Amino acid sequence: xxxxxxxxxxxxxxxxxxxxxxxxxxxxxxxxxxxxxxxxxxxxxxxxxxxxxxxxxxxxxxxxxxxxxxxxxxxxxxxxxxxxxxxxxxxxxxxxxx
Amino acid sequence: xxxxxxxxxxxxxxxxxxxxxxxxxxxxxxxxxxxxxxxxxxxxxxxxxxxxxxxxxxxxxxxxxxxxxxxxxxxxxxxxxxxxxxxxxxxxxxxxxxxxxxxxxxxxxxxxxxxxxxxxxxxxxxxxxxxxxxxxxxxxxxxxxxxxxxxxxxxxxxxxxxxxxxxxxxxxxxxxxxxxxxxxxxxxxxxxxxxxxxxxxxxxxxxxxxxxxxxxxxxxxxxxxxxxxxxxxxxxxxxxxxxxxxxxxxxxxxxxxxxxxxxxxxxxxxxxxxxxxxxxxxxxxxxxxxxxxxxxxxxxxxxxxxxxxxxxxxxxxxxxxxxxxxxxxxxxxxxxxxxxxxxxxxxxxxxxxxxxxxxxxxxxxxxxxxxxxxxxxxxxxxxxxxxxxxxxxxxxxxxxxxxxxxxxxxxxxxxxxxxxxxxxxxxxxxxxxxxxxxxxxxxxxxxxxxxxxxxxxxxxxxxxxxxxxxxxxxxxxxxxxxxxxxxxxxxxxxxxxxxxxxxxxxxxxxxxxxxxxxxxxxxxxxxxxxxxxxxxxxxxxxxxxxxxxxxxxxxxxxxxxxxxxxxxxxxxxxxxxxxxxxxxxxxxxxxxxxxxxxxxxxxxxxxxxxxxxxxxxxxxxxxxxxxxxxxxxxxxxxxxxxxx
Numbered sequence: 001x002x003x004x005x006x007x008x009x010x011x012x013x014x015x016x017x018x019x020x021x022x023x024x025x026x027x028x029x030x031x032x033x034x035x036x037x038x039x040x041x042x043x044x045x046x047x048x049x050x051x052x053x054x055x056x057x058x059x060x061x062x063x064x065x066x067x068x069x070x071x072x073x074x075x076x077x078x079x080x081x082x083x084x085x086x087x088x089x090x091x092x093x094x095x096x097x098x
Numbered sequence: 099x100x101x102x103x104x105x106x107x108x109x110x111x112x113x114x115x116x117x118x119x120x121x122x123x124x125x126x127x128x129x130x131x132x133x134x135x136x137x138x139x140x141x142x143x144x145x146x147x148x149x150x151x152x153x154x155x156x157x158x159x160x161x162x163x164x165x166x167x168x169x170x171x172x173x174x175x176x177x178x179x180x181x182x183x184x185x186x187x188x189x190x191x192x193x194x195x196x197x198x199x200x201x202x203x204x205x206x207x208x209x210x211x212x213x214x215x216x217x218x219x220x221x222x223x224x225x226x227x228x229x230x231x232x233x234x235x236x237x238x239x240x241x242x243x244x245x246x247x248x249x250x251x252x253x254x255x256x257x258x259x260x261x262x263x264x265x266x267x268x269x270x271x272x273x274x275x276x277x278x279x280x281x282x283x284x285x286x287x288x289x290x291x292x293x294x295x296x297x298x299x300x301x302x303x304x305x306x307x308x309x310x311x312x313x314x315x316x317x318x319x320x321x322x323x324x325x326x327x328x329x330x331x332x333x334x335x336x337x338x339x340x341x342x343x344x345x346x347x348x349x350x351x352x353x354x355x356x357x358x359x360x361x362x363x364x365x366x367x368x369x370x371x372x373x374x375x376x377x378x379x380x381x382x383x384x385x386x387x388x389x390x391x392x393x394x395x396x397x398x399x400x401x402x403x404x405x406x407x408x409x410x411x412x413x414x415x416x417x418x419x420x421x422x423x424x425x426x427x428x429x430x431x432x433x434x435x436x437x438x439x440x441x442x443x444x445x446x447x448x449x450x451x452x453x454x455x456x457x458x459x460x461x462x463x464x465x466x467x468x469x470x471x472x473x474x475x476x477x478x479x480x481x482x483x484x485x486x487x488x489x490x491x492x493x494x495x496x497x498x499x500x501x502x503x504x505x506x507x508x509x510x511x512x513x514x515x516x517x518x519x520x521x522x523x524x525x526x527x528x529x530x531x532x533x534x535x536x537x538x539x540x541x542x543x544x545x546x547x548x549x550x551x552x553x554x555x556x557x558x559x560x561x562x563x564x565x566x567x568x569x570x571x572x573x574x575x576x577x578x579x580x581x582x583x584x585x586x587x588x589x590x591x592x593x594x595x596x597x598x599x600x601x602x603x604x605x606x607x608x609x610x611x612x613x614x615x616x617x618x619x620x621x622x623x624x625x626x627x628x629x630x631x632x633x634x635x636x637x638x639x640x641x642x643x644x645x646x647x648x649x650x651x652x653x654x655x656x657x658x659x660x661x662x663x664x665x666x667x668x669x670x671x672x673x674x675x676x677x678x679x680x681x682x683x684x685x686x687x688x689x690x691x692x693x694x695x696x697x698x699x700x701x702x703x704x705x706x707x708x709x710x711x712x713x714x715x716x717x718x719x720x721x722x723x724x725x726x727x728x729x730x731x732x733x734x735x736x737x738x739x740x741x742x
Contacts, residue, residue, distance in 0.1 A: 028115075061117075064117050068116070068117075079120060081120060081121060081124045082134075083124055083125065083127070083130070083131035083132075083134035083135060084134045084135060086121045086122075086124050086125035086131070086134075086135055087121075087125065087135050087138055087141045087142065087145065088138075088141055089117070089121050090117075090118050090121035090122065090125070090145075090149055090153075091141070091145060091146075091149065093115050093117035093118045093121060094114075094115065094118050094146070094148075094149055096115075096117075097115055098115040098116065098117045098118075
């Protein structure tokens with residue numbers, strides 16, 4: 001897989017998640033960051049830091065991105081959310097506009 | 099469309115992301131789920147208001163919100179709406195008193211609230227909007243607690259227990275722009291005291307004791323845009339140049355804005371339902387009608403309509419239950435270029451009048467001819483109104499078949515070319531099985547209302563071909579169980595009303611609901627059940643509010659358009675108006691009806707509420723000796739009671 005096709009998302013604790021670019025584009029915020037014409041470091045390096053989002057939440061967000069792609073292609077499964085993380089995940093999702 | 103303060107509309111589900119909505123749903127799914135996150139105080143505190151508010155209201159909607167849970171939202175929520183909940187009491191308000199950022203609080207119809215309960219609100223110095231309408235236990239004493247809220251701009255007090263002294267004290271709230279004093283004992287001297295509130299843009303004075311002597315004080319409100327004076331004794335309205343909307347329903351009107359000569363008038367909406375107008379030309383003939391876009395004259399005594407010649411840009415005209423005749427339609431047609439809404443229900447307008455209109459009202463979207471004498475030929479003319487969306491032909495002589503030159507044709511074929519037509523009401527018209535079957539060719543329909551003794555299974559089945567149908571009324575017909583069970587509902591159908599189909603049995607109705615859970619089924623045999631389970635609480639609340647007198651007349655247009663229940667005929671409008679009047683004179687609240695209905699279906703809860711906790715605990719041994727409770731554990735019972 002070429003480096004341009006992937007995006008690196010870094011959590012508050014410094015964990016790095018490398019995901020497909022098309023999965024990251026599910027989030028409108030990331031879409032704007034990664035496709036904007038201005039020379040942002042995010043656009044150039046394909047790397048985004050989230051000092052506000054903890055590792056387990058960011059992992060769940062990444063899972064959601066892939067689930068969303070699958071769902072859009074017609075595979076209708078349920079996306080399970082543990083009730084413990086609903087608040088944190090909601091705020092992360094709100095930030096990521098997804 | 100509900101009455102009272104215009105609240106900023108909460109974000110709709112669509113504005114939020116999919117994942118945000120999924121989280122909201124899971125968070126508010128069950129008590130267990132709430133317990134899983136409720137200790138995450140810090141997260142809740144830094145949650146933005148546009149997430150915390152839907153979370154709070156979703157919890158409330160799912161009956162999971164308790165007073166202690168409210169406390170978690172103290173730092174994050176700016177708007178709270180608990181209207182219509184009799185369970186909201188002093189404890190709830192004690193927590194709400196700690197909401198440091200609260201801007202808007204809506205507590206209309208919270209019947210348990212009393213003077214003591216609202217005391218904690220006096221600490222909400224940043225509160226801008228407060229709705230306490232129909233909290234009848236709140237009196238002058240309670241109002242004193244609110245007078246220190248000087249940042250208040252919107253205040254709703256209609257039908258509370260506030261007296262004349264309290265009303266005069268409202269002059270201490272200098273920033274008010276919206277004030278609802280409907281149904282309060284406001285007389286001329288109190289209105290004089292309120293003159294200092296010169297920032298008012300909206301003032302509700304319906305059902306108050308204001309007279310012509312006090313009307314001159316209204317001039318002090320130079321920014322007033324909306325004024326509601328319905329059900330008062332005012333007959334002469336002084337010139338109010340800033341006014342955009344004036345409601346004089348059920349008043350005796352002598353003159354409006356007399357003596358302003360050529361000064362510019364902003365008045366656009368005039369509501370005169372049920373009013374008695376002595377001399378229409380004097381009351382409505384002047385400059386005041388020039389800019390009118392909306393004129394409601396339903397059930398007024400007007401019989402001479404020549405003043406209509408002065409109105410050019412009229413968009414909404416309601417002449418239902420007046421003496422309007424075919425001749426009046428010539429005037430309407432002459433000024434009908436901008437007309438979008440025309441209600442001619444229960445008038446003497448006939449076929450000839452509709453014929454006059456066709457071709458002159460090209461922008462018409464709504465027409466009601468309910469209770470008139472029109473017959474099938476009317477479709478020839480209605481077909482010439484290209485933008486029609488709603489057509490009310492209930493209680494007419496329409497049959498669906500027409501005889502032209504001895505040959506039977508289907509009269510409604512002209513409707514096929516009306517591509518915007520969505521609502522069609524043919525209740526209690528002469529429609530038969532034969533013509534009903536052909537309705538299936540009107541593919542554009544989304545709402546169809548039928549009621550007839552002669553319709554049977556075959557026509558019911560033919561309607562499943564209407565693929566865009568959302569609401570279907572098929573009332574009073576000879577629909578059978580087998581007809582219902584073999585019915586293939588259109589894919590988008592949400593509501594099916596088979597009230598008074600007397601052949602149907604409860605079993606088949608329940609089977610249908612089970613097979614089609616997405617469809618709300620209405621029938622007298624299953625109604626109660628649906629009210630309890632399928633109908634969300636907030637819907638019940640909004641219907642409560644819909645009955646309020648002030649908005650009742652004003653929002654008739656909106657409710658007609660939006661209400662999924664279809665439309666009431668104007669005759670039923672009048673009867674409900676009378677009901678409201680009766681209830682008001684008897685001192686009973688205008689919204690009691692729906693609430694009582696909800697309670698009756700929940701008798702068990704009421705029975706328990708009759709006793710206090712200690713009384714119930716004393717009852718314990720006798721309860722447990724009865725066989726019904728023998729398997730219930732003592733501790734379980736105690737826990738159950740303490741929770742209450």
